[in-house]
Amino acid sequence: MRFVDEYRDADKARALAAEIARLCGPGREYKFMEVCGGHTHTIYKHGIEDYLPENITLVHGPGCPVCVIPMGRVDDAIHIARQPGVLMTSFGDMMRVPGGGGNFFDSNAEGTNIRMVYSPLDALKIARERPDVRVVFMAIGFETTAPSTAMTVLRAAKEGLENFSVFCNHVTILPAIKAILDSPDQRLDGFLGPGHVSTVIGCEPYRFIVRDYGKPLVVAGFEPLDVLQSIYQLMLQVRDGRAEVENQYARVVPWQGNPTALKVITEVMELRPYFEWRGLGFISHSALRLREEYARFDAERLFDLPGVRVADPKSCQCGEVLKGVLKPWECKVFGTACTPETPIGTCMVSPEGACAAYYNFGRFTRARVREASVR
Amino acid sequence: MNDREQQVLDRIERARRRRAGVKEERITLAHGAGGKATSTLIDAVFLEEFRNPRLEPLTDAAELEIGCSRLALSTDSFVVTPLFFPGGDIGDLAVNGTVNDLAVSGARPLYLTAGFILEEGLPVADLESIAASMAAAAEAAGVLVVAGDTKVVERGKGDGCYINTAGVGVVEHPWRLGTSGVRPGDALIVSGPIGDHGVTIMLARGDLGIEAEGLVSDTAPLHGVVDALLTATSGVRMMRDATRGGVATVLNEIARAAEVAVVVDEDAVPVRPEVRGAAELLGIDPLYVACEGRFVAVVDGAETDRALAALRGHPLGAGAAVIGRVAADPPGLVLLRTGFGGTRICDVLVGDPLPRIC
Numbered sequence: 018m019r020f021v022d023e024y025r026d027a028d029k030a031r032a033l034a035a036e037i038a039r040l041c042g043p044g045r046e047y048k049f050m051e052v053c054g055g056h057t058h059t060i061y062k063h064g065i066e067d068y069l070p071e072n073i074t075l076v077h078g079p080g081c082p083v084c085v086i087p088m089g090r091v092d093d094a095i096h097i098a099r100q101p102g103v104l105m106t107s108f109g110d111m112m113r114v115p116g117g118g119g120n121f122f123d124s125n126a127e128g129t130n131i132r133m134v135y136s137p138l139d140a141l142k143i144a145r146e147r148p149d150v151r152v153v154f155m156a157i158g159f160e161t162t163a164p165s166t167a168m169t170v171l172r173a174a175k176e177g178l179e180n181f182s183v184f185c186n187h188v189t190i191l192p193a194i195k196a197i198l199d200s201p202d203q204r205l206d207g208f209l210g211p212g213h214v215s216t217v218i219g220c221e222p223y224r225f226i227v228r229d230y231g232k233p234l235v236v237a238g239f240e241p242l243d244v245l246q247s248i249y250q251l252m253l254q255v256r257d258g259r260a261e262v263e264n265q266y267a268r269v270v271p272w273q274g275n276p277t278a279l280k281v282i283t284e285v286m287e288l289r290p291y292f293e294w295r296g297l298g299f300i301s302h303s304a305l306r307l308r309e310e311y312a313r314f315d316a317e318r319l320f321d322l323p324g325v326r327v328a329d330p331k332s333c334q335c336g337e338v339l340k341g342v343l344k345p346w347e348c349k350v351f352g353t354a355c356t357p358e359t360p361i362g363t364c365m366v367s368p369e370g371a372c373a374a375y376y377n378f379g380r381f382t383r384a385r386v387r388e389a390s391v392r
Numbered sequence: 393m394n395d396r397e398q399q400v401l402d403r404i405e406r407a408r409r410r411r412a413g414v415k416e417e418r419i420t421l422a423h424g425a426g427g428k429a430t431s432t433l434i435d436a437v438f439l440e441e442f443r444n445p446r447l448e449p450l451t452d453a454a455e456l457e458i459g460c461s462r463l464a465l466s467t468d469s470f471v472v473t474p475l476f477f478p479g480g481d482i483g484d485l486a487v488n489g490t491v492n493d494l495a496v497s498g499a500r501p502l503y504l505t506a507g508f509i510l511e512e513g514l515p516v517a518d519l520e521s522i523a524a525s526m527a528a529a530a531e532a533a534g535v536l537v538v539a540g541d542t543k544v545v546e547r548g549k550g551d552g553c554y555i556n557t558a559g560v561g562v563v564e565h566p567w568r569l570g571t572s573g574v575r576p577g578d579a580l581i582v583s584g585p586i587g588d589h590g591v592t593i594m595l596a597r598g599d600l601g602i603e604a605e606g607l608v609s610d611t612a613p614l615h616g617v618v619d620a621l622l623t624a625t626s627g628v629r630m631m632r633d634a635t636r637g638g639v640a641t642v643l644n645e646i647a648r649a650a651e652v653a654v655v656v657d658e659d660a661v662p663v664r665p666e667v668r669g670a671a672e673l674l675g676i677d678p679l680y681v682a683c684e685g686r687f688v689a690v691v692d693g694a695e696t697d698r699a700l701a702a703l704r705g706h707p708l709g710a711g712a713a714v715i716g717r718v719a720a721d722p723p724g725l726v727l728l729r730t731g732f733g734g735t736r737i738c739d740v741l742v743g744d745p746l747p748r749i750c
């Protein structure tokens with residue numbers, strides 16, 4: 018497949034891995050965080066850790082959109098879906114995210130109509146075709162998906178649709194990275210920057226990470242060679258004692274981002290004073306809501322939400338995993354009480370979640386895997 | 393990797409082996425997706441109530457000895473939307489599905505029954521063309537539809553047309569097929585490119601806005617190609633058609649039941665570019681996508697070439713390929729050597745593969 022296969026070349030990977038190994042200082046440990054869940058998925062799906070020396074550890078960051086949705090918001094969504102005449106829509110991997118009283122599948126089994134869509138425009142299409150139902154789109158995601166939600170609201174406004182609204186749960190990545198950098202237990206050597214988010218916000222906003230915290234950041238693509246190349250660039254920076262923002266994913270990410278997309282977001286949405294992140298707690302100015310002008314499309318204003326904060330289960334250590342303090346397998350309930358079948362924490366739900374990725378793809382000692390797969 | 397991680401992983405393996413109970417209070421869509429939720433439901437509800445030695449292996453068809461003949465019996469229900477799709481419709485799917493369950497059990501399919509649940513309002517013309525394609529599929533498979541049933545439900549209580557078929561076949565080959573024969577060193581063969589049916593259906597539903605020109609469902613009766621394989625070699629350990637849950641689910645069933653490791657070479661798995669492209673866009677793995685005319689065979693390693701030649705000599709096995717092999721360790725797991733050169737676990741999904749958001 019063009020534009021994919023050339024970034025999955027095993028020979029190039031071996032060459033790059035040898036370069037990375039050469040850069041490793043003796044007895045030194047390196048910890049890099051991949052901020053984005055898409056990277057976590059790539060790392061496990063292609064077995065990238067097999068290429069890395071033992072002293073390089075990848076820490077899985079908070080950039081998995083469904084992983085950071087707090088349980089109370091899931092319950093709120095189900096509450097909306099229970100209102101008469103409501104058809105709730107959301108992205109596929111939202112369907113299994115547990116709320117305080119079950120997930121969307123369970124809710125549907127009790128009679129709600131929560132459907133999977135691939136884009137907010139699909140939800141809009143349903144609203145257009147079914148004037149008899151109130152279509153609500155549960156919007157989730159970082160700056161990557163926020164522009165399409167905003168565009169959809171603008172389109173709904175233009176068409177004068179009255180049976181469409183958005184339950185907005187968009188979050189922004191920078192406050193989360195800052196929260197991680199400020200947490201006293203982090204020991205990171207650098208970041209793989211989120212490629213998709215950067216297509217929208219560009220590379221400039223990461224400056225504070227190098228300036229205030231002295232950590233290098235390389236905006237990385239999502240094919241396995243992209244990830245290896247970015248780790249190589251981070252290793253070079255560490256070796257040279259540099260901390261810079263670099264753009265490995267320049268074939269997709271313009272340095273200045275996408276001003277049109279940013280403008281659309283700003284036109285329709287504004288920052289919330291604070292928002293709860295699963296596992297990370299309340300982070301100020303870390304999420305978006307619809308502006309007053311678009312109140313008629315805002316499900317939060319149209320429906321009376323319980324808005325009850327549901328505490329994470331005590332046994333759940335998603336927060337530590339999201340901050341990179343714990344490896345997924347170090348969590349008390351990993352793989353026993355918390356599995357992809359019965360996720361307690363959101364990290365186990367999405368295939369981008371650190372725990373689910375580790376459980377599905379990596380849950381085995383590297384040594385034995387290597388042994389078994391040698392021909 | 394340290395000792396503590398190993399301890400945790402051992403604990404997880406023990407947890408995985410325990411028989412799970414159904415935790416949900418109601419049936420959800422995941423219970424029908426062919427993954428973990430489905431097998432949990434079958435174990436906890438059906439096997440619990442119906443337990444008997446014929447059912448317990450949970451194979452595609454039960455093998456029954458009646459008098460001096462060995463018969464295979466199977467049943468399957470079809471609820472596909474849309475009813476008509478590129479390459480077939482619910483009618484030939486319903487015939488081929490049951491024919492294939494019999495065929496991969498080593499039986500020659502003989503007779504089918506067909507039960508219809510029709511929704512008020514279904515155009516008779518649609519039903520006629522469904523019946524016509526069932527008849528054509530039955531003729532192609534050499535089976536007769538010998539009994540049937542028709543029910544009509546109120547509008548809104550069915551999806552146009554649901555079909556159940558049951559089939560009986562006779563086992564004529566002398567070999568005993570089953571996971572108990574699987575040994576380390578055996579080869580894993582898939583009979584052709586995978587995922588055609590599942591991706592065709594996803595695209596035919598039309599809510600993705602993508603098209604794959606020329607891609608059609610792979611629905612086909614497998615008895616002929618299976619017969620060619622069984623005639624060519626006595627080294628076939630077992631076969632399974634890769635329907636719901638795809639090839640990955642079949643491989644996991646083999647690994648789990650035979651207590652062996654299954655090591656798959658990702659690059660060796662045949663996938664059409666259209667299927668790969670669509671799956672890549674949706675963020676799903678073709679290994680988990682349903683086929684309706686492909687099967688996985690475990691074959692004695694020494695017989696690999698003969699088996700492959702036999703399959704490739706049949707039109708429905710022309711794209712057959714060796715995708716991996718059976719190893720002793722780690723038992724119960726499917727390992728995938730990725731095209732990128734890494735290795736990962738390929739586990740059973742809980743429900744349907746859910747598209748990733750970004």
